Each structure stands twice: as structure tokens, then as C-alpha cells.
Amino acid sequence: MGTFVVTGSASGMGAATAGRLQDEGHTVIDVDLHEAGIQADLSTPQGRADALTGIKAATGGRLDGVAAVAGLGAHLDDPARVLAVNYFAPVALLEGLRRELAVSGAGRVVVISSNSASTVPLIDEELVRIVLSGDEKAALERAGGRHIQLPDEITESAPSITAYASSKLALSLWVRRTTVTEDWARAGILLNAVAPGAVLTPLMRASTGRDAEPDPDNFPTPMPLGHFGDPEDIAFWAHQFLRPEARFTTGSVLYVDGGTDAAMRPEGY
Template identity: 65%
Template structure:
């Protein structure tokens, strides 16, 4: 049995992922702001360093897998914090834990992205560049400045929608670029993204402003299956990506969104290579 670190383990998809791993006999090191084995704030450099060190100590320097699930939604008022938590949080954690994953015979890492990265037409190219360049202070400042240009009605319902979608977009791009580098791929550490759609979690309900589950047929984006996802639907795929048998998939983004991305962008994939 293996040892796995799961961020965001106190609720939602993180809690479901930790539960599936434990049910399969694995040791799970949960990380969250509260109610976890390790309490740490992944929105700050100090919190990330603390989380990495505590995970390494708990795992004796060797990990079989990491599920970077922790994140915040577009309802959060501070767009700068959204960019920092959703992008720099998982990136710093995974970079810090990569050597421990390499010590496993089958190190695996999976990141929770979002189908908002492809279905929200508000990707901020400048913010993407700042995130991928690793310039956290400039990224925070830019996200906050860009936020002031949002329409008043959007500021009421989803004040950080652009920073949210952009941070998830940049995160998926970082994974794709990073997964194929020698220090990951040639050391057997596989790195992939799961892009959920509308999954009933406290974060999703908070982002939509709904106190109860909304009607899928009245949802702002298409819901081809006529139902919402559950945390367990994402946890299933987290477990699959973390299994030792998942040996030939890296740099991939798997949409687990009930068909929303396919409905909105039916011709987006595959994209032909041009010379």
C-alpha cells in the first residue's frame, strides 16, 4: 500500500479523494486550513513551504502520490488571492514534493483544474504569462487591477471569475509543459490534470450563490447528462491517475464535466498539428 498527500482534504472533492484512497488501504496525509493532518495556508509562500516540509516529515521523504485538490472559486472577492491559491499553491507543492515522488517506484501526481479554463471566455493572457513566469506579486496585482473592469452585476455574483478561469488555464498549461521534462518524465513521476465541471460541493454552491442544488436545465452552461457531478465522481478519477498501473499517461487533461466542454466546443479537439 502507498502513501499519498491530498490537499483540500477537509471537504468536497479533496475529502472524497482522501476517502477513496483510505478505503483502498493507503495512508493519506491530508492538508487543509482546518480539520486535517497538516494545517497550512497554500495561499502564502510560507504556508506552502510549511506544508511541503510537514508532508515530507510525515512521509519520511517518500511519497507514492499527490492529489493537489485545494482551491477557491470565483465568488471569492480578492482576485489576487484566487490566482495565488489556485496556481502558485499547487505548483509550489508539487515542485517541493517531486523528489519524494521520484523515490517511489511509481510516483504519481494529479491536479484539479476546471472546465472553466475552456468554457469561460475571460482568459487573461497577461495574467497567464505572469503566472507561468512565476511572478506572484505581479500576478496578484494584475488580477486585482483587471478585476476593477468587470461589470457591476458580475462583481456581485462572481468577482473573481476571470482570475479563477485564468488560474486554472495556466495551471493546466504548467502541467502540460512540466510533465514531459526529464526531471518528471524520465524519473517516472507522472503528472496529469482533472478538469471538473459543475460538481455539487460547498465551493460550487458558494460560487453560484445557491443555497441548494440548482436545476441543471437552467444552469448557465450546457449539462448534456441532465445532472450535476458529485465529489465521488472526481475522486474516482483521482484514484485512477494515482494508481501504479497508470504508467503511460502524463501531461493529460481529463474533462470530468458531464459533457459540458464537448457541448460548448465540439470541434475544439482534436486540433491538427500545422507545419
């Protein structure tokens, strides 16, 4: 049986992913703000460093996989924090755990991106460039500066949409750029991303408003299947990417979104 790290394990997709691994008999090192073996605020460098210290102590120097699931939604009115948790946290943890993943000889990583990276037209390309350069201070300043003008109806419901979609695009690009480098590829560590669409979790319910049950046929993005996702729909694929048998897939970004991206970008993939 293996040892896996799951961030965002206290809720939604992270809890579902941790549950699948535990059901198979694996050891799960769970990381979250609360209700987790390792409690840390991944929005800050200090919180990430504390999390890494705790994880390394628990692994014994060898790690089979990481599911970096923790994230924040666009509904929060704090774009810098959204960017920090959605991009800088998973990248710092994964870079910090590369050595432990290499020791296993078949390390597996899955991150949770979003179909927002391809379906939201409010991406700040300059922000993505700065994020990928690794300059967190400059990136958080840029995100807080809100350089993309949002339509009024979006400012209210999704004030951090630019930081959110830009963070998820940058995370998918980081996966694709990193996975081909020698340090990762030749160490047998495979990195993939799942890009969910609308999935019924506390994050999505907070984004759509708590008062009414969201309606898939009257939703801002098309839902061709006529229903939203469940955390288990994402955990299923996250789990597949973490299996040792998934040995020839790396750098992929898998849409698990009920067909939203296909409906919005029929000419792209």
C-alpha cells in the same frame, strides 16, 4: 500500500479522493486550512513552506502520489487569493515534493483544474503569461488590478472569474509543460489534470447562492447529462491517475464535466 498527499482534504473532491485512498489501505497525508493532519494556509509562501515541512516529516523521504485538490471559487471577491491558492500553491508543493516522488520510481500526480479554462471567455492572457513565468508578486498584482472588463451580472456573482479561469488554464499548461521535462518524465513521475465542470460541493453551492437548489436545466453553462457532478465522480478519476497501473498517461487534461465542454466547443478538444 503507498503514501499519498491530498490537499483540500477537508471537503468536497479532496475529502472524496482521500477517502478512496484510505479505503484501499494507503496512508494519506491530509492538508487543509482546517480539519487536517497538516493545517496550513496554502495561499501564502510561508503556509506552503510549513506544509512542505510537515509533509516531508511524515513521508520518510518517499511519496507515491499527490492529489493537489485545494482551491477557491470565482465567487470570492479576492482574485489575488484565488490565484495564489489555485495555481501557486499546487505548483510550489509539487516542485517541493518532486524529490520524494522520484524516490518511489513511479510517482503519480493529479491536479484539479477546471473546464473554465476552456469554456470561460474572460481569461486574461497576459495574466496567464506572468503566472507561468513564476513571478507570483507580479501575477497577484495583475490579478488584483482586474484588467478584463466583466459584464455587470458577472461582477456580482463571480467577481474573481478572470483570476479563477486564468489560474486553472495556467495550471493545466504547467502540467503539460512540466510533465515532459527530464526531471519529471525520466524520474517516472506522471502528471495529469482533471478538469471538472459543475460539481455539487460547498464551493459550487457558495458560487450559485445558498438559497435555492441549482437547476441543471437552467444553469449558466449547458449540462447535457441533466445533472450536476458529485465529488465522487471526480475522486474516481483522480484515484485512477494515482494508481501505479496508470503508467502511460501523462500530461493529459481529462474533462469530467457531464459534457459541458463538448457542448460549448463541439469543434475543439
